Amino acid sequence: MENLSPLQKACWLLLLLFPILAQAHASPPGPVMADAAKQEFARRLALFSINVYGKLAALKPGENLVFSPFSIQTCAAMARLGADGETAAQLDQGLGLASANVDQIAKSFNQVLATYQDSQILRIANKIFVMDGYSLAPQFDQLLSKEFLSAAQKVNFASSSQAAATINGWVEERTNHLIKDLIPASALNADSRLVLVNAIHFKGNWVHQFPKYATRPDTFHLDNERSIQVPMMSVKERFRYADLPSLNAAALELPYKDSDLSMLIILPNSKTGLPALEEKLRSTPLSVITQALQKTQVQVKLPKFKAEFQIELSEVFRKLGMTRLFTNDAEFDKMLETPEPLQVSAIIHKAFIDVNEEGTEAAAATGIVVRKKRCVISLDEPTEFLADHPFTYVLVHQEEIPMFWGSVVRLEETASDISEHEEL
Template sequence: MKPSTPHPRSIWILTACWLLPLLFLALSLCPLVSSSDVTMADAANQEFARRLALFSINVYGKLSEQKPGENIVFSPFSIQTCAAMARLGAEGETATQLDHGLGLASNDAGQIAQSFHQVLATYQDSQILRIANKIFVMEGYALRQEFDELLTKQFLSAAQAVDFAKNVQAAATINGWVEQRTNNLIKDLVPSSVLNADSRLVLVNAIHFKGTWLHQFPKHATRPDTFHLDDKRSVQVPMMGLKERFRYADLPALDATALELPYKDSDLSMLIVLPNSKTGLSALEEKLRLTTLSQITQALHKTQVVVKLPKFKAEFQVELTDVFRKLGMSRMFSDQAEFGKMLQSSEPLKVSAIIHKAFIDVNEEGTEAAAATGVVVRLKRSVISLDEPIEFLADRPFTYALLHQEDLPLFWGSVVQLEENDIPSSEHDEL
């Protein structure tokens, strides 16, 4: 770079998601769109969900490559929301790359903002799923009016001035806001060391889910059982058990089965896609790249299922610069980045990093989860006897998703390893 060229100042994009079971209480979600808008809204929502699912599997694939052997959990909606807020301030090639890489349905800033507003507004007053956006701006710098209005009205994001030069205080302010929005589950999202006098903007999205299963797993049915890490290694883990009518699908094209576990008093559910073999997750993930979530959810049908699912917790943190670069969004991190629509001043800006952190806890009462999508040309429904219950035994690595209205993935994840965790044996009722 020539010495005379102004040095681009930094933008930080921070996303975090927290999922915590709601142990003794189920809270209702607010109503969705009015009946007069149903057709148009449904079409827009379906397209938004389809594109988010594609973005989800793309990110999931890169994270699996980047962190092999780790349990992954992330919120594709959280990541996409934060990056979309940055997109509203972008122009030129930077904007084009973000449109393509994020899978946005439009290149118009107003329409982009409106598509996210549909989901954000749905859960604005929800006690089960909380989504919050925030933009922190360097003191002495003003946002451009159009950018500020889109963030405030459509992303429900208020701007707050901070002095990034006082990096410890600035980090404490940001992290305090995140902790407050996530019931203190996500702490220290942004380290003070990444903030300095050159920082100009920090965009943050926090998403927190807590819900109870519609059909809870009885605690007396949880017992030690084997979880196969691969075809040679296994561990003993607490395995939950339940027999109930669930939506289930046999997916021969994926060499897998799928199960939907709904949450009480909401339109949210967990979708689990289980490979048929102990070492089949990698092959399943490859096939999922060519499928839509709707192909899986449309194959689901209600039947009696004996479910065995391990209790598990996972915490996951990742810096997403490399993932975004591999998805074709590299210019935003370079000195050629074009974010001229953010600030009133003409100071050059670039993204310094995208930090994402997630936590999940799945137990007998409830959960929070992440989603998967897949590659299937056609899904055939198996003929299932009504007399004989299907067994869905999640005793091997699997992938899962927390879905809004079946096809919009709010969280996405995989379970590939569990630690040895013996629990006392006791008398249990047979399922």
């Protein structure tokens, strides 16, 4: 194992920036949730995930997606604790929160955050940066530190370059130096009051690694007419697999070592079937797919891929009905000890993923096609899962909590990778 190349690093980060309105001036784990509460939290997060996924796919057609619905929801939920009135109601509805009670909201997120507090595989970090001279409201501060495990740090946003460097340095450190220069200095000024940040970094090895000698150049179909040659990984093992006729797709679960996380790949049967699959997933709970999985001998072919994704999420939030937080009517009266009119100015998201023979970090997948056998499964003739056309995937917690979600719709031919494997 010592001579293996370093594992890919995939990271996710969400930023919420709360400046003052324009007219003013240019710990220990919580109690264990009941099973029903856990299931409801997971169900609502999965629904929020597919809603965000749909909006991102519409905004960025033809691009590979990778984002962390859990990170988005976590950071926005931190903002929700300081909201009131219609702003709070819109966030409850748009984020799919199970309760309007701030204590219950905070406790529900603590269950997941506390689980990974000491994890070496999945690291989650929250932080709030506060303008010098301002203090957080005591209840808001207590909920963030106790339940969201979030520390507060004073910065001078008027010195925008220095403030951006401070925030970006924290982000870079928490994401293993993969997310750099997240916040431009131009996003900060003397009117800025708070910046809430969530960072996630995942690094995992497959339980069943893909042998490097088996990686070979193979065809990836971009659509019915266009295809390219890409390095295609291959392994034959017993995996949890399901044929999903109602989705016109197949699903495969690739577990990670020493972890309760796995990558769930959902592959449409058709080379151009991803849009139809995405639409059907809007009304199909993840649990329906995971409960259909059965241990089966599978010949898996999956392309190596890397993806980087960056987007400002304000438009996505607006499309999900969360509009008031961006306006002069926003109600964030519970954030500061001395309340001021506050509003959200930006929600910035940036992600990176690298999937190779040894493992993955975060969630992203390259466009892949599945060609599977329709016959009765036998040990002599394994089912084939050929990801050689666009597909979607979820990095999912064992209780169906989607930590990352992504899709692969295109790949770029990598001549150096192909020639390297041809020499093996």
